[in-house]
Amino acid sequence: MTQVASLRGRIVRAWRTVAFVPTRRLALGVALLAPLWLLSRMPGGAWIALGATLLLVVATLLDVATLPALRDLEVERLLEPTIGVGDDAELRYRVTSRWGRPLRFALHDALPAAHLSGGVARGEHALPPHGVVELPGSVRGAARGEAPLGDVALRVWSPVGLVARTLRFERDDRVLVAPSLAGVRRFRWLAVHQRLAAVGVRSTPRRGEGRTFASLRDYVVGDDPRHIDWKASARRGHPITREYTIEQSQTVYLLVDAGRSMTQLAGAYSRFEYALSSALVLADVASTAGDRVGAMVFDDQLRALVPAQRGRAALQALRAAMVPLQPSLVEPDYSAAFRALAARQRKRALLVLLTDVIDARAARALLGHLTRGASRHLALVVALRNEALLGAARLPDAPNTRTLYASAAAEELIAERATALQRMRDAGVVVLDVAPDAMAAAVVNQYLELKARGAL
Secondary structure: OHHHHHHHHHHHHHHHHHOOEEOHHHHHHHHHHHHHHHOOOOOOHHHHHHHHHHHHHHHHHHHHHOOOOHHHEEEEEEOOOEEEEOOEEEEEEEEEEOOOOOEEEEEEEOOOOOOEEEEEOOOOEEEOOOOEEEEEEEEEEOOOEEEEOOOEEEEEEOOOOOEEEEEEEOOOOEEEEEOOOHHHHHHHHHHHOOOHHHHOOOOOOOEEOOOEEEEEEEOOOOOOHHHEOHHHHHHHOOOEEEEEEOOOOOEEEEEEEOOHHHHOEEOOEEHHHHHHHHHHHHHHHHHHOOOEEEEEEEOOOEEEEEEEEOOHHHHHHHHHHHOOOOOOOOOOOHHHHHHHHHHHOOOOOEEEEEEOOOOHHHHHHHHHHHHHOOOOOEEEEEEEOOHHHHHHHOOOOOOOHHHHHHHHHHHHHHHHHHHHHHHHHHOOOEEEEEOHHHHHHHHHHHHHHHHHHOOO
């Protein structure tokens, strides 16, 4: 069987080397020969038709001889190995010719449509002898996961253009579509350029008896004389004191709900994608602040667990763990999630739970676990606001029976959700009720406020 498969492979490769397909130009030539054969009954007409046919056959064979084989061309695909969901990345193909004649070609690729959208523009391109042509394009991450990029095919033909040959280049390169870091990069850029307020992030550093210098201000009665900056005081003619930030290295655990409510779309992407992106942004901010960051993703079982760690490794570990995860149509098991967390995180930590609270029964179960852990941890619940539900509660200008029932049901769910969130607040839980697209800035704001107040 192995020898038969090997022989079959050689036959296929040999056939691809000589195989060709006719073009429209050859079909037009054959069509133009038809009237000549109609004149074959006339004296000398058959010789004219036969001569024209032989001329077309010879031209076709010569055109086949001018087409390159697979070894005469090379195709390189240039694409970043990792792309974020919703992020754009540059895609380029570099076609190199070792053929001594000019060619024209069209490129066809087989990118994984389930994970990437876009590609290079379709069309014909000229390739000079021993030349190089680059085809630019772009792709966008559509869904998380790792997928092969597929093979590349070139349809090539000579300037005569009677026949064409399809050359297939087998490729084993792959792409990893991961949670987007665009929000992380944007927050970093805004922080460097002092423009975080443009996305709603407030800077709230805590000033006090720390060791890291924060700023200068006028001295007031009661300030520690040891903090007076005598050089600044001499320049300004009155006492100036230094302020310092209080540094505290703490632990932040991100708990991401992957249950049924997170499968709902909020625009082009699911609410789960927004939660993952916001979790990465907060992980970057917290790790930059010196905190240890860990994460847990769960539905009715534990889907991923990243132990708390410091530095840039925390962000990379979180992103790698989140790549294969997808939300599922099951109810989240908060009990199992908090039991798993309690077994791994015994010291006090900030728990940031990204979820959606609509069902009253689930809200009561969640509240019970949050209040039991309040003596050990500080909980921050980020409740994703359901814009579709809010829209359904608004009556149209001309309501009918169906819209009235839908509006009443939506209002009931909204009221239950508001009651559940208020119970959490009354129990001392910090609650954010926010739309998915505004979640990242709101979570960062709340984290900075808790850090500034020294709530941990």
